[in-house]
Amino acid sequence: MALHAQAPPSTGRPLRAEQQRANRRAARRRKARALLFLAPLLGLNLLVVVGPSVATVWYSFTDWSGLGPATFVGLDNYTRAFGDPLVRAALMHNLIWFVLFLSVPMGLGLLGAFLLSQITRFQMLFRALFFIPYVVASVVNASVWKSLLSPTNGIGHALGELGVPWIGDVAFLGDTSTSLISVNFVVDWHFWGFVAVIFLAAMQGVDPELYDAAKVDGANRWQQFTAVTLPGIRPTVVFLVLMTVIWSLKAFDYIYVMTQGGPAGSSEVVSTYMYKVAFSQYEAGYAASLGLSMAFVTALVLAVYQLVRKRGWEA
Incomplete structure (x- = not known):
């Protein structure tokens, strides 16, 4: 009887290699489908973000009115910006802002959040009330407060008729010494409730056992706040400080609606000055250089923030 040689057992390597190739093809198809769905969004960003950004960089080196051809002038716009006294005054107003x-909003936000954290009844109601000014459109808020601060029919005029001294004759938005502070007061009123809600959410994430340990050590409310609450919400504080810097650099809407940078430039910030340069003086190239300069300052702020995070200060 003839003996037949048995075939060696299969190692399965060809099958595994084929399966790996199939998995790679499936992964490529999934990526292609994902890119296909993202294509409209990427195209929109390319159209409305990347394109104008590149154009702004180019126009910042030109003498351009906003219409017609642009003439390349190199760094002249940036040199002019560094020597422009109106830019320096606007930057100073940005710093004061x-x-x-x-x-103000950070202090009021911390106080409001701490007080809210001490109560359990009606907390959601108070959170909603604090948040209402923030959800109202800024143009609406600014227009209402512009009427309220009017020297002829506003709050000050009404209080003056009731006999309250000095306030009836104050033109809050028309006085060079009070215009910037008055607009900032309105923005603080608009913003502090949002900060309070954010801080309250952060405080609710602090371990309650830390407060129990502080009470055992005899810490009072203030000591608990400084030794437990503030360190516990430090990442939120750092983030809000970062956002406050950025929001201060791009302050525009309330100032433009309420004072348009006046009177006599007393509430002018870089954003409102840049708007006037571009659309009133028709110097769009110079305005582009101002915008890029502010973007550079914002990038420096973000770099400092990343450095702080890497050093673990917020942890």
């Missing part, structure tokens, strides 16, 4: 915008 930042100090006020950082201190």
Whole structure:
């Protein structure tokens, strides 16, 4: 009887290789489908973000009115910006705006969040009430407050008729010494409730056992706030400080609606000055250089923030 040689057992390697190739093909198809769905969004971003950004960089090196051809002038616009006294004054107003915008809403937000964290009844109602000014459109808020601060029919005039001294004759938005602070007051009113809700959410994430340990050590409310609450919400504080810097640099809507940078430039910031340069003086190339300069400052702020994060300061 003839003996037949048995075939060696299959190792399965060809099958595994074929399966790996099939998996790679399936992965490529999934990526292609994902890119296909993302294509409209990517195209829209290319059209409305990347394209205008590249155009702004180019026009910042030109003398351009906003219409017609542009003449290349190199760094002349940037040299002019560094020597422009109106730009320096606007930057100073941005700095004042930042100090006020950082201190008042942050202080009121921390206080409001801490007080809300101490109550359990009607907390959602108070959170909603705090948040209402923030959800109202900024143009609506600005228009209403412009009427309220009017020297002829506003709050000050009404209080003056009731006998309250000095306030009846104050033109909050028409006085060079009060215009910027008055607009900033309105923005602080609009913004502090949002900060309070954000801080409250962060406080609710702090471990309650830390408060229990602080109470055992005899810490009072203030000591608990400084030793437990503030360190516990430090990442949120750092993030809001970062956003406050950015929002201060791009402040525009309330100032433009309420004062348009006046009177006599007393509430002018870089954004409103840039708008006037572009659309009133028809110097769009110079306005583009101002915008890119502010974008560069914002990039520096973001770089500092990333450095702070890498060093673990917010942790």
